[in-house]
Amino acid sequence: MSQLIKGNQIAQNEWTRVIPPTFGDEPVRKQAGKVVMFKLHDEETFTQKQIDATEIPATGKILLPLTVWLAKKESLATRMAAGEIGIVLQTHEPIEKLVEAFDDLNSLPVIAVYVQIFADGRNFTLGNLLRTRYGFKNELRAVGDIMRDQLYFLKRSGFDSYLIKEGRNAEEAIASLNDFTQPYQGASDDVPVWRRVNRSQV
């Protein structure tokens, strides 16, 4: 079954995420013996070797890492024009690089924000900025370590589709989009509660 939630229901996932291969010689950072899952802002996402070796499916709708797109965009221009390409931004990648890469961000049918680990909340800010500052209107998808417990926050941060990670019940997760009825603060989806309702009347 599909793990994609879109429009408050399970939806077919039309997009294939292209993932560069790993060779085992990519730099790994450790902290107290443990591999660090968080990349620092603007740290390299993939090595040149990984980007060069990335195989791109010849047909179908694909989600490409920003770095792969930047390296191969000439050869993919017609597919982009045909609406077959979406971009994956990782949470440590500067949003400006994505914005500068396209004359019109809305030429992209979908932007996916990839989070490697649940505890990385940068995706919320990225979603918010894409919607409010950069005026992105098409599908904004949360991918990576996505579970039910982020959904409400993701929704309020401008996301409208969510790829629940494998092994988790996506069907049940839908309910969490509505965990709260009347949130307090303003966000990309709404103004603060005191601009939304007349609180002296409730």
Place this chain on the structure above:
Amino acid sequence: MYKYDKIDQQLVNERVAQYRDQTRRYLAGELSEDEFRPIRLQNGLYIQRLAPMLRIAVPYGLLSSKQLRKLGDIAKKYDKDYGHFSTRQNLQLNWPKLEDVPDILAELATVEMHAIQTSGNCIRNITTDQFAGVAPDELFDPRAMAEIMRQWSTFHPEFALLPRKFKIAVSGTKEDRAVVQMHDIGMEFFKNDNDELRIKVWVGGGLGRTPILGSVIHESLEWQHALSYCEAIIRTYNMHGRRDNSYKARIKILVKAIGIEAFKEQVEAEWVHSKNGPLTITQAEFDRVSAYFEPMPYETLPANDASFDTQLASNPAFTAWVKRCVHPHKTAGYRAVTLSLKKHGEAPGDASSAQMHTVADLADAYSFGELRVSHEQNLILADVKLSDLFTVWEKARAAGLATPNIGLLTDIICCPGGDFCSLANAKSIPIAKSIQAQFDNLDYLHDIGDIEINISGCMNACGHHHVGHIGILGVDKGDTEWYQVSIGGKQGNDASLGSVIGPSFSAEEMPSVVQKLIDVYVQERTPEERFIDTARRIGMDPFKAHVYAESEEVTA
């Protein structure tokens, strides 16, 4: 105080349901240990050394008698009949069962309470001065703004998973009792020359492994922009704070790494986009919330009370208590009272269920049914009539809540430490108790005068040891517990961080180490000097010489 409307109540009710389901999924094995961790932490639930610990939010330290009674009932029903008031003005239960937490939350929701964001990497409970609204030196009552910020920060979607915890304090007094310089963001409200309300904004303060006092990022922010400005700061931090190393993840490290000027530039560049937008606080919202913090219906009273004066003249024990535990009040004929949770021999900040009920009754009878929790881990009745003080004292004394030691050596700030906390290097409560035992003589304590001893069981500094006049830090030296001692720290406007005096000590040595530090002070002080003044004037060396001299003799 603030009262929930339907919107507030619905939110905490929905939270109970959400957390109940999260707990169910964890117990059913649908959430892994690692996945449940950030979720339970956002709800104040730690898995501790001996049992889980649940931290219940007391927003800016304000409680009603009804709420305190409920806390007492919960401590009785789900815990070992007592609770611990923390340096974040919250209440901690040390022995709840993980499975019971949803029920505890449901009970809390009936009295407009919760445990939202009392832990985890998110915006924590907003703290302020325990005398807010009654302090004579207050320029602005910060409670309405604290409430507006509490609501704004509760389930803030963008800042739900920050690099690290984020603490905000607000203050509106000349003398800073909210320690704004020790917070990730500190907001000091003041009136400018045109009598307009402004905020001096501090950023990047904090204790822990790398203690740093905050830097001023905005000298005079218009209050309407409090939320948009905080968002600009926290957004910058969310994107650029270090997540690769939890010891370097606080905003203070970011501010220090790039410098306050560069950080301010980034924040201002961010703020341009949201300034004057929907986050701008309206006068109507400010007024709506402020209405909950109107002054109490005080009686018109003379500044003096004859019966009080008589008791004061004739009862030395009462006089000692008044001197230490009774504080000035804005309104004639009223005083604020600190009920000490620092009885000698008891764990600092602990209150039994029965004591919570007693305090709730006292609040109802003598202080408009409200009370406060101070970050020094005591309880405050903010609005007591002069003529009631004697009765309040007698009743508090019967309940073990009238130790006249507020601000004195035995009013120790102390974290739960190794008895409860799984992060601890060493125990802290027994150290506090042994020091209290060493100095268990009230006349002597009064002679020593104002001094603050702060104890933390590890680098995380929950006991604020860096700003103790004497700071004690538990360190781990190959399986045994040792204590590092610093002097010269201070909270307040002239805040400073203490300096370590030298090699650490065993637990048994600690009372005599403190004794020696005090001996040096008593010998060197001028008549008007407090410990901190003497320490600042004569410096570290005399203290060091005395403390270490004798121990060398012993080994020699």
